[in-house]
Amino acid sequence: MHSPESLGIPEAALTADGALWTAREIAQQPRMLERTHAMVAGLATQIAAFVDPVTGNPAARVILTGAGTSSYIGECLAPLLDRQLAARVDAVATTDIVSAPRLYLDPAQPLLLISFGRSGNSPESVAAVELAETLVADVRHLVVTCNADGALGKVGVRQAMTLLLPEETHDVSFAMTSSFSCMMYATLAALSGPDTLGFRVGAIARATARVIDDANTQTHALALTGFDRVAWLGSGLFKGLAREAALKLGELTNGGVATCFESPMGFRHGPKTFVTARTLVCVFVSNDPLTRRYDLDLLDELRGDGAADRVIEITAGAPHGDAADAITVPGLAQAGDVDLLWPYVAVAQLFAFHASRAMGIRPDTPNAQGTVNRVVQGVRLHPMVP
Template identity: 45%
Template structure:
């Protein structure tokens, strides 16, 4: 998808901002990693005393796409840190705080927010502080002037980490904001990082971007639904991919997400003759065996031309020859592997949106759905 195609307009609104925000990701990832490295001493002073507490609970939170950052990160962080790490959306915290914080243990609430102005963003942090005897806050946001950043920038129990300014996406959908916050949290919280990880991920994304036109083979077909499948950390990616397509096509295409094993238990009935299935293969050698099983099943059920397999192990001979193989990330954990993988989903959603005559920068010009959620009333928590 070249720049001219991306800039096509309908109703006077272009897709250029969204397209540029997808393109800028390798560059802003490098900026985000460099900015975090420059604050390594401050970050360590904040996190190390917390992580030294054996009963510390980590809660990863956000709304919508920001919540999916937590869904990607929670399983691998729990394994790496050998402690409880939960992904709980701010929407669930706000509506059910006593249940979400029923276990009154020392808690680090990691908040992800593009704007930080969604009503639930600040309310979730306030509820954690009021429901728990010991709550600390790591705020990862793309907006220095958002309410969430301003509320926590001077708190002794909080640390605010800002993303590069360009990640505060102008387009409706979260793209570079999602990936930059995910990378930052992984680098901040997961120990023993490969110092070359960010460059490897950025190089992998550049491979994907260079092949963007290859996706036109899919957008040219008359699909009316797309199914995204991923295991473990990649299940959060599948959910984000489905949301991106739904958002950018303004609901004109039906999207669905599941895990490869869960898909057989009824959800497989969503498939029809106009379905595209996108399968993200895990880098974990055990997990990917289940992924490959569903790949074979899908190729037999709807035809290999209707199955897009995305693989970070480019030399695996057991993967279908038409799979989208990404070089240089074979040893990368599935959580950061999401970064180059999701670029494919972003491009696919953007291309479907343009093909359908939608306006990706503002898919809902009448305001049915807004870039920053509106209409939410935060009710006081009763004693």
């Protein structure tokens, strides 16, 4: 009998290498996206009734918040949602809110605080909710979480609603993968309306599945090259995604690969000094015609410099250079950039996973020293000074 596989690797081998959960959770994302869509669609009326009084108010504010990977969900979505909603939309990490609450929370401005939490047990996440509840006169809390038992959904507040994602998205692995992608999808569907995504979710899921299948070999080969530095670059929505890609690689290699992130245009202004002869540069290329031209200019410049070992474009369009230096997302050449978030992040997850294994690290528990944890520990919360 053929043994089960994940990412083309026998699960027995993945188990032995401490990589099974990470592989499974990357691979399950297309299916989880469609299940997440169905969940949000089923709650559409209740969600609209809860969020509309804030999102439809030009004098109000929406804050997308979380810590680490969860905060990058907000960084990916905030620029788009700020254009779509009447209210102002910002991404502010819980770690920033907790350490400087009066800088980010306006007592007189109506607020929808959208809190992301895979486990919902990060102390900063709970503290951010409590601070908003204390400081803001008119605040609503939308909790987007993967854990039915998390503390985040149990904080006593005046107005709250919880979007509980499918149980499988509560990633067992150290690194967030399907939890990131599905919390991001649930939030976009909830605030844009699931009907606007209903005809697109199938294409997004199919493209993500194809990328996981087709880019698996290519990202594995890149990981075996042994780059000691990787720069992730993205414009617009993809700058937040580049930050998540850099974190994922740092987490899964336990800091064994130096990483940075920037926008392609911003990379020229100093961060380009990061590039050495053993550096891989990966660029998330936009579908927007104007933004794409700037992305391609930077690709040309980096390739012309010849300073980096490899420059890879991740694109939904035709490759700009040698096809061997492109990872192509099928079926979304005409899509808006927001639809590319999910197949693009799958590329970064695959590369981080293979880089971890290539270095002899166990992806499910990469930090053997215990200095970082799946749920952050060692946080001491201080009372506000009057």
